[in-house]
Amino acid sequence: MIAQSNTLDIRTVDVVKYITPLREGGSLPAIVEASDGFLYVLKFRGAGQGKKALIAEFIGGEIARAIGLKVPELVFMNLDDSFSKTEPDEEIQDLLKFSIGLNLGLHYLSSSITFDPLVSVADDLTSSKIVLLDSIISNIDRTVKNTNLLNWNNELWVIDNGASFYFHHHWDTWQNHLTRTFPLIKDHVLLERADLLEEAAQEITKTLQKDTIKNIVDSIPEDWLLNESDTLTPSGMRAAYMEYLHSRLLKIESLVKEANDAR
Known part of the structure; x- marks a missing residue:
């Protein structure tokens, strides 16, 4: 079966x-x-x-x-x-x-406010989770210059992850990224507030299971995976996204250390 x-x-x-x-x-x-x-x-x-x-x-x-x-x-x-x-x-x-x-x-979150690192509220655990999220998905665009975070109803909301997974713009070399960490985390807007990275890592590894990742990747519309210039098939791309994310979870202790060192 x-x-x-x-x-x-x-x-x-x-x-x-x-x-x-x-x-x-x-x-x-x-x-x-x-x-x-x-x-x-x-x-x-x-x-x-x-x-x-x-x-x-x-x-x-x-x-x-x-x-x-x-x-x-x-x-x-x-x-x-x-x-x-x-x-x-x-x-x-x-x-x-x-x-x-x-x-x-x-x-659309009506009346939301763009996160301001000087005045906006963000608790330590949420900040730590977002820092590790961006290390996992290789998001280069959550900086002081462009926070891509909103405050809405006194809560912090994550938006605009479109600059993540930048390896997928060059499928010929994507496997080179499997062994890398994410040094650009040094520029993260929430890094100074990320005091609970170890606790955040424990929660992430408990909740982000293989089946969860597979369900997300399997939900990508097939049409979005069809590009004449790509060297991988849609099924090959899905497998690559899953392998990349699994590799990040396996090295989450290294991601925590890298972020702590950068702090």
């Missing part, structure tokens, strides 16, 4: 209204309304890093959720060709045109 793989219960909705672009960074995400009546921050497949940024956003967000961090609900979002035809801004028009199909949305 062949065991059936499980996937996450990720909802799929349709974009029904383009509201406004968010002009932070170069990818031009936008606030949109969906067919379920809620607002989302839409991440476009036609933006700079393409579908790989959506994959990184998805895996990173669901791993963060699995280890007990606050993450806005992630949904798959269908975008049709009607929006590009009525958009007057040529840059946005092109983005919409190249993003027809399945994109990724994050539930």
Whole structure:
């Protein structure tokens, strides 16, 4: 009997209204309304890093959720060709045109505030978990310059993991990353507050099991894994993501030491 793989219960909705672009960074995400009546921050497949940024956003967000961090609900979002035809801004028009199909949305946290390392609250255990999360997913973009964290309802929320797993932009050399740690953790915005890295590591290894990782990776839409320039098949990419994440968990003590040394 062949065991059936499980996937996450990720909802799929349709974009029904383009509201406004968010002009932070170069990818031009936008606030949109969906067919379920809620607002989302839409991440476009036609933006700079393409579908790989959506994959990184998805895996990173669901791993963060699995280890007990606050993450806005992630949904798959269908975008049709009607929006590009009525958009007057040529840059946005092109983005919409190249993003027809399945994109990724994050539930919009109305009235949230961008995390400010000088004044915002973040407890030690949450900070430690986020530092180790970013070591695990190789996220180069959670710095003082660009925190990619929100304060909402007096809680810290993790957003914008699209710069993670940067090895997947060069599949020919991805295995070279299996033995590496993550020295760039020295630039992490929460590093100074990460006083409980050992405790965070224990919680992560208890909750982030192989089946959990497999369910997340198996939930990546097949369409996102299809690129003419890639040398791996979709199944090969899924296997690579899983092997990479397993390698990070096996060396989590080294990641803790690296972060402590950097502090």
